[in-house]
Amino acid sequence: MLRKISFRDYPHFQKLKANAQSDKLLGLKKLISDQERSAFMCVEESGLLYEYSKSLISLESLREMISMARWSGLDDAIRQMLTGSPINETEHRAVLHTALRKEPGDALILDGVDVVSEVHHVRERMRAFAKRVHSGDVRGATGKQFTHVINIGIGGSDLGPRMVCHALGSSQSRMQACFLSNVDGEAAHLVLADCPPESTLVLIVSKTFTTQETMQNARIVREWLVNHLGEEGATLHLAAITTGVAEAGSFGIDEERVFGFWDWVGGRFSLWSAVGLSILLALGEEVFDRLLAGARAADEHLANATFEKNIPVLMALTGIWNRNFLGLPTHAVVPYADRLEYFTPYLQQLDMESNGKSHDRKSHELEGDSGPIIWGSVGTNAQHAYFQLLHQGSTVVPVDFIGVCRLPLSNAESHDMLMANYIAQQEALLQGRTREEAYEEMISKGMSPIEAARIAPYRSFEGGRPSAALMLEELNPFQLGLLVAMYEHKVFVQGYLWGVYSFDQWGVELGKILAAPVLAELRDRKVALEHDASTQRIMRYYLEKRQK
Numbered sequence: 001m002l003r004k005i006s007f008r009d010y011p012h013f014q015k016l017k018a019n020a021q022s023d024k025l026l027g028l029k030k031l032i033s034d035q036e037r038s039a040f041m042c043v044e045e046s047g048l049l050y051e052y053s054k055s056l057i058s059l060e061s062l063r064e065m066i067s068m069a070r071w072s073g074l075d076d077a078i079r080q081m082l083t084g085s086p087i088n089e090t091e092h093r094a095v096l097h098t099a100l101r102k103e104p105g106d107a108l109i110l111d112g113v114d115v116v117s118e119v120h121h122v123r124e125r126m127r128a129f130a131k132r133v134h135s136g137d138v139r140g141a142t143g144k145q146f147t148h149v150i151n152i153g154i155g156g157s158d159l160g161p162r163m164v165c166h167a168l169g170s171s172q173s174r175m176q177a178c179f180l181s182n183v184d185g186e187a188a189h190l191v192l193a194d195c196p197p198e199s200t201l202v203l204i205v206s207k208t209f210t211t212q213e214t215m216q217n218a219r220i221v222r223e224w225l226v227n228h229l230g231e232e233g234a235t236l237h238l239a240a241i242t243t244g245v246a247e248a249g250s251f252g253i254d255e256e257r258v259f260g261f262w263d264w265v266g267g268r269f270s271l272w273s274a275v276g277l278s279i280l281l282a283l284g285e286e287v288f289d290r291l292l293a294g295a296r297a298a299d300e301h302l303a304n305a306t307f308e309k310n311i312p313v314l315m316a317l318t319g320i321w322n323r324n325f326l327g328l329p330t331h332a333v334v335p336y337a338d339r340l341e342y343f344t345p346y347l348q349q350l351d352m353e354s355n356g357k358s359h360d361r362k363s364h365e366l367e368g369d370s371g372p373i374i375w376g377s378v379g380t381n382a383q384h385a386y387f388q389l390l391h392q393g394s395t396v397v398p399v400d401f402i403g404v405c406r407l408p409l410s411n412a413e414s415h416d417m418l419m420a421n422y423i424a425q426q427e428a429l430l431q432g433r434t435r436e437e438a439y440e441e442m443i444s445k446g447m448s449p450i451e452a453a454r455i456a457p458y459r460s461f462e463g464g465r466p467s468a469a470l471m472l473e474e475l476n477p478f479q480l481g482l483l484v485a486m487y488e489h490k491v492f493v494q495g496y497l498w499g500v501y502s503f504d505q506w507g508v509e510l511g512k513i514l515a516a517p518v519l520a521e522l523r524d525r526k527v528a529l530e531h532d533a534s535t536q537r538i539m540r541y542y543l544e545k546r547q548k
Contacts, residue, residue, distance in 0.1 A: 001080075001085070002087050002089070002361060002496065003073045003076070003077065003361075004360075004362050004499070005360075005361070005362075006360045006364060006366075007324070007360070007367060007368045007497070008368065009499075010068050010072070012064055012067060012068040015064060016061065016064055016065065016068070016321075016325055017325060019061040019064060020061070020325035020326055023056060023057060023061055024056070026058065027056075028055075028430060028464040028465070028466065029430065029431070029463065029464055031053075031056070031057075031058055032053060032430065034058075037053060038053045040059060040062075040308070041053040041055070041059075043309050043311050045297075045301050045482075046297045046482055047472060047479055048470065048471070048472055048473075048479065048483060049470065049471040050311045050314065050469075051468065052318055052468040052469070054426060054430050054466060055318045055321070055322075055466050055467075055468055056326060057318060062317070062318075062321075065317040065321060066307045066308060066313075066317065068497075069307055069317060069493075069497065070307065072496070072497055074313070074493065074496060077496045078303060079303075081095055081492060082299065082302075083108070084099070084108055084109075084110045084264075087501075088503040088504060089361070089501060090501055090506070091503075091504050093263055093503070094110055094264040095264060095266070095269075095503045096115060096262075096264040096265070097264075097265055097266065097272060097488070098299045099115050099116055099119060100119055100272035101293075101295045101296040101299060101485075102116045102119070103296070104120050110264070115264075118262075119273075122261070122274055123274075125259060126259055126274060126277050126280055127280070127285055129239070129259075129277075130280045130285065131285075133146050133175075133201065133281060134174055134175075134281075139236075140198050140200070140201075140229070140233075140236060141229040141230070141234070141236045142198045142229070142233075144198045144199045146199050146200065146201045147176060147196070147199040148175060148178060148194075148195045148196065148199060148200040149281045149282060150179070150202045151177065151179050151180070151205060152180045152181075152202065152203065152205060152214055152217050152221060153181060153203075153204075153205030153211075153214055153241075153275070154181045154182075154183075154211060155181075155267050155268065155349060155353075156266065156267025156349065157181075157205035157206065157207075157211075157241075157270065157275055158179055159268070159345060159346045159349055160268075160270065160346060161271055161275065161276055161279050162177075162179045162181075162342050162346075163342035163343055163345070163346040164271060164276070164279050164283075164291065164480065165177040165179075165278065165283065166339060166342050167339045167340055167342070167343070167475065167480055168287055168291075168339075168477055168480065169282065169283065173283055174281065174282060174283065176282070177278050177281070177282035179191070179278075180221070181213070181217075182213070183212070183213035183216050187217075188221065192221065197224060197225055197228035197237075198228070198229070200225075200237060201281070202218075202221055202222075203240070203277055203278055204238065204240045204251070204253070205241040205242070205275055206241075206244070207242060207244075207261070207267070208242070208244050209240065209243075209244030209247035209248055209251070210247065218251070222252070225237050225238075231252075235252045235253070235254070238251070238252060239253065239257040239258070239277070240258045242259075242260065243261065243263075245260070259274035260274065261273040261274050261275065266505075268349045268350045268353055268354065269350075271484075272291075272295060276288060276291075279291070287477045289477075290476070290477035290478045291477040291478070291480060291481040292481060293477075293478055294477065294478035294481025294482035294483075294485070295484065295485035296481075296485075297478075298482050298484075298486050298488075298489060299489075302489045312487075312488075312489030312490040312492075312493055313493055315468075315486070315487075315490040315493075316493035316494040316497065317493075319331065319398075319490070319494055320497060320498070322372070322398045322466065323372050326396075328395075328396055328398055329369070329373060329395075330372055330374075330375060330397050331372040331374055331397070331400070332375055332390070332397050332399045333347055333374060333375075333400045334376045334377065334378070334379050334382050334399055334401055335402040335403075336378070336380070336403045336418055336419065336421070336422040337402070337404045337418075337475055338378055339407075339475055340378060340402065340475070343402070344374070344375070344376040344377060346484075348374045348375070350488065350491055351371055351487075351491050352371055352373070352374055353505045354495055354502040354505075355371030355491060355494055355495045355498065355500060355502055356371045356507065357371070357495075357498075357501065358370070359500070360498070360499035360500055361499050361500065361501060366499070366500070370494075370495075370498045370500055371494070371495075371498075376399075376400075379401075379418070379425070380418065383421065383425065390429065391428065391429065391432075391461050391465070396465055398466045399429065399465075399466075399467040400468050401467055401469050401470070402471075402472075402483070403419060403470070403471045403472070404471070404472045404475045405419075405473050405474065406473065407474075426469060429465040429466075430465070432460070432461045432462050432463020432464065433459070433460050433461060434460055435456045435457060436456075437460070438452075438455075438459040439452050439453060439456040441459075442455060442459070522539070522542070527539045527540055
């Protein structure tokens, strides 16, 4: 059981509040000149560099934050998570996505069962199935070998595998991976237009096999298969990742093609489980194994590194500092690698579904703020979209800049240009440009003193805006697994220190519940008077225009 603490229970709280005011007055430009601080705020682990000296926090404040983490019992909370204690207390479950990364022969007993052995039993079935697909032993109804795989899921059943396949896919990939998540029928139309039915394998990913959006898309795709291949032929193109074996059977999926997972795997932490079958099929066994190895290295780092050199702990502490002591409500994540296009959307679910909570572990309303709003997109595109706000906007936004030293398929000159922007944007957020500097620059280009003085305020910005740099040696399976798991652990540490339960998501449920009667009314073309006036108006407008 996790220690039940509220954020303002910490004896360090008032001192940290005072420190925050002092650090803001001192400013980041002064803090960055401290050589001891600069050396302290840089950690490297397994080819991942975390350099966070551009965070607006003094060394004294950082050490006080580390002291707070120790006082909280964080070390024991980490141990509880890694050993299967039921820390998801609102659902009475363990949280064991880390067990999915353990090697054969490791043991972790939960309720008398060795979960690692169970994990590897399912994984061996996954491997055997993928090998048979790749070798052509398993083929489609017309005898053609499978060349495409469609992953039908939503949330964690989509975002993780989609992100990995986009990040690591290449012309050497074993199969082309396609993803269908949104219940918008046009999404299904567009995906199916790119897939040949005779050589497409379909994975339906739903823990209960009842997820509304997933099952609607599954019905559309099954009908597409039936139309091209017949009823019996369609079944040869279907597999499922679910605990609902009977439900999958009713859908026409043979039990041998049903791959299960466990209630201690949250959706947003599930890409390492059977949910990752699309990764295994598309990218191959070696890629999937290296991805798991990278995540396992992050698990070992979390468990063994001191807090002073523990990357997820330090990411969490600086994030809490930004959110609760500097009062900054959002956090941007900007990867400078086009292959990481889906990384920030993946983090949005990981972070905001975990820590977007308003009650603490004592069942009390939080006295402070929890999870920040996570947003962002890939650089350098981002620089031409919203970096104006980052540099000169009235709201300060901390930024995680993610860079890659080597991208094997990149043009060398292009990659140097990409990384020059990655580095320069961090420096620009730090340094800014004074009015005097802007004035002198315009004068040097021949502008009149009167005009330069008028324009200078618009071309200046204060700088001193916080950021952190994460840099991978190479975007390979091991390092991607390492990076993803580091962020997983950051989210856990932050949730623990805020005093919330990070592994439930009850806020998602109400909309699902309310959607069912609304859907029934839309189908019947009737609007119940029990809805509020606004909802009634929207529903009537939709029905009127829909009929046209």
